[in-house]
Amino acid sequence: MLALPSMLDLPLAVGRSTRSLFDQIGAGTRFVVATCRAMRDTKDWIPEFSTHARILGVESLPIGVFIALFTGIVLALLASYSVGDLVPPYFVGTLVQKTITLELAPVLTGLALAGRVGANIAAELGTMRVTEQIDALETLTFDPMSHLVVPRVLASTMMFPVVVAVAMLAGLLSGWMASLLLLDITTPQFLKGARIFFTDFDVRYGLVKSASFGAAVALIGCRAGLNTQGGAQGVGRGATRAVVISAVMILVLDAFWALVWLSGRTIR
Amino acid sequence: MTTSRRASDFVVGATVLVVTIVVITAVLWLKQADLRGKTRHLVVRTRDVGGVALGNPVVIRGVRSGQIESIALGERGWVVLTLGIDRDITLPSDPVVLLAASSLFGEWQATITDATGLPADRELRAAISESRTSGDTLAGAVLPDIAQLTTVAGRIAGDIAQVADRVQVAFDDQAARELRESLRNFSRLSAQLANTVALQSKNLDQISGDVQLGLTSINAAAEKLSAFSSRVDSATSRGELQTIVNNSQAAAKELLAATTRLRDVAVGLDRTEGRLASAVSKADSVFAKVNAGRGTLGLMVNDPALYQQSDSLVRELRVLIADVKKNPKRYFTMRVF
Numbered sequence A: 001m002l003a004l005p006s007m008l009d010l011p012l013a014v015g016r017s018t019r020s021l022f023d024q025i026g027a028g029t030r031f032v033v034a035t036c037r038a039m040r041d042t043k044d045w046i047p048e049f050s051t052h053a054r055i056l057g058v059e060s061l062p063i064g065v066f067i068a069l070f071t072g073i074v075l076a077l078l079a080s081y082s083v084g085d086l087v088p089p090y091f092v093g094t095l096v097q098k099t100i101t102l103e104l105a106p107v108l109t110g111l112a113l114a115g116r117v118g119a120n121i122a123a124e125l126g127t128m129r130v131t132e133q134i135d136a137l138e139t140l141t142f143d144p145m146s147h148l149v150v151p152r153v154l155a156s157t158m159m160f161p162v163v164v165a166v167a168m169l170a171g172l173l174s175g176w177m178a179s180l181l182l183l184d185i186t187t188p189q190f191l192k193g194a195r196i197f198f199t200d201f202d203v204r205y206g207l208v209k210s211a212s213f214g215a216a217v218a219l220i221g222c223r224a225g226l227n228t229q230g231g232a233q234g235v236g237r238g239a240t241r242a243v244v245i246s247a248v249m250i251l252v253l254d255a256f257w258a259l260v261w262l263s264g265r266t267i268r
Numbered sequence B: 001m002t003t004s005r006r007a008s009d010f011v012v013g014a015t016v017l018v019v020t021i022v023v024i025t026a027v028l029w030l031k032q033a034d035l036r037g038k039t040r041h042l043v044v045r046t047r048d049v050g051g052v053a054l055g056n057p058v059v060i061r062g063v064r065s066g067q068i069e070s071i072a073l074g075e076r077g078w079v080v081l082t083l084g085i086d087r088d089i090t091l092p093s094d095p096v097v098l099l100a101a102s103s104l105f106g107e108w109q110a111t112i113t114d115a116t117g118l119p120a121d122r123e124l125r126a127a128i129s130e131s132r133t134s135g136d137t138l139a140g141a142v143l144p145d146i147a148q149l150t151t152v153a154g155r156i157a158g159d160i161a162q163v164a165d166r167v168q169v170a171f172d173d174q175a176a177r178e179l180r181e182s183l184r185n186f187s188r189l190s191a192q193l194a195n196t197v198a199l200q201s202k203n204l205d206q207i208s209g210d211v212q213l214g215l216t217s218i219n220a221a222a223e224k225l226s227a228f229s230s231r232v233d234s235a236t237s238r239g240e241l242q243t244i245v246n247n248s249q250a251a252a253k254e255l256l257a258a259t260t261r262l263r264d265v266a267v268g269l270d271r272t273e274g275r276l277a278s279a280v281s282k283a284d285s286v287f288a289k290v291n292a293g294r295g296t297l298g299l300m301v302n303d304p305a306l307y308q309q310s311d312s313l314v315r316e317l318r319v320l321i322a323d324v325k326k327n328p329k330r331y332f333t334m335r336v337f
Helices: A009-038 A042-056 A058-086 A091-130 A133-139 A144-182 A187-196 A200-226 A231-262 B002-031 B122-131 B146-170 B173-238 B240-292 B295-302 B304-326
Strands: B039-046 B057-060 B063-073 B079-086 B095-101 B108-114 B138-142
Touching: A009 A144, A009 A200, A042 A058, A042 A091, A042 A144, A042 B002, A058 A091, A058 A144, A058 B002, A091 A133, A091 A144, A091 A187, A091 A200, A091 A231, A133 A144, A144 A187, A144 A200, A144 B002, A187 B002, A200 A231, A200 B002, B039 B095, B039 B122, B057 B079, B079 B108, B122 B138
Parallel strands: B039 B138, B057 B108, B095 B138
Antiparallel strands: B039 B079, B057 B063, B063 B079, B095 B108
């Protein structure tokens, strides 16, 4: 016999969901605070920093460049197709430069690295959790936060801008090549378009944004890994959840920075 | 582990350094930053900057020569711009700065030009004059952009539309018919004028030919005059003209004297003529009497018998005279006491 839902179920469900949401936000905030506190233990994370910087940053350069190369080509063709005869040809250079530096290089690279870096961190720490290596560290009075989380978060925060900077350059170069070879736009025209509205704020905006993406991806991956339960399946679920939440957070942060830095700001 | 850590340190460090250097270089290159001090700065004063922005190009004679480096509000309602241009560029003798849109897509530029080459726009020239100041600060003004021009054009278009409406209202069927009639009349008049012109053109040709001949004659006369003048000149140079003038004066005097005598003679002749006329009239009356047969002479003229008697008398007298000459003693006796 089916029980009809009572009038109290809907508010109860909403209340539970809200509490769960705030619970997660609170837990995440506590995690971030704990990570910041653990940064004081420099002796614990400095020796591990460069290793993680190489794994998360240097080894991510090829994928960042790969994504940016094709993004630049597509963007040049798209710009020419969209506005074609309506604007002078050098506006392709403007569109490529502005879009690559302000948006596509940070966001697309961030999303790609969220899958690589976030999943890598979540899987590694999840495996350590399910194999009780973290418990062993805690037993040996090693702080998992300073040994495991802080070097990864700092390495990701520092290396994401490096990868995104290289992606910006690669995207501009590929956009230039595509304009030159496929659109009959000369190099002086492309350069004129790239320079005419260029400001160093564009690069600063993209790099600061990418640093926030790196920090978010690493924090989400570390938390998902440290909270893994249930063996191999749990590791898989944790890695997946880390990638999904990282991607969502990248987009949320992208909108946040646009609101904070771009609203009310003209091209000057 | 140590080797791996050192390798990681090296790789990460090198990567970060290289990327940082490349990015900074790329940013400076895109911004066309002046690193070697090849830029000099010009200060421009203007009331308005229009749509000019930082980084917009500075153009001299169509060539990009720098960029706008700063825009700031000045005192007493002025705006002060700082232009960075290449140090090697020579400015016009009286440079002024015009801020204008360089395309329809929001790009603006600052053009440095000579004040003598300003457009013939009263308001622009007044703005430039107002912006002038002492020192190295250049005067600047904003040219109307496409938005203002389209606003004015829109107003003009509206006025034209109103006029067109009025013309349409005024130009009804009656007016159209009258206009067509006028056009037909004009066409006929044009044809008549064409015929007249064709006819008169022939006359004009002839006249022009005559004029040409006349001109040719005048030319010849002018040449002769010129030759005469040259002779006069040469005569003048040898004093002959003076001699001629003197002789002419003398001749004129003689002519005057002769004229005076002739006048006197004419006066005498007048008097003589009067007396002659009187004598002729008297003779005329005598002859009239004679013709009328009045008087002795008239009788003698008109009477043939008298003529014959007179004639025989004269013959007899001639015979007598001849006889007297031949035989004087017959007729004359001379005694001296």
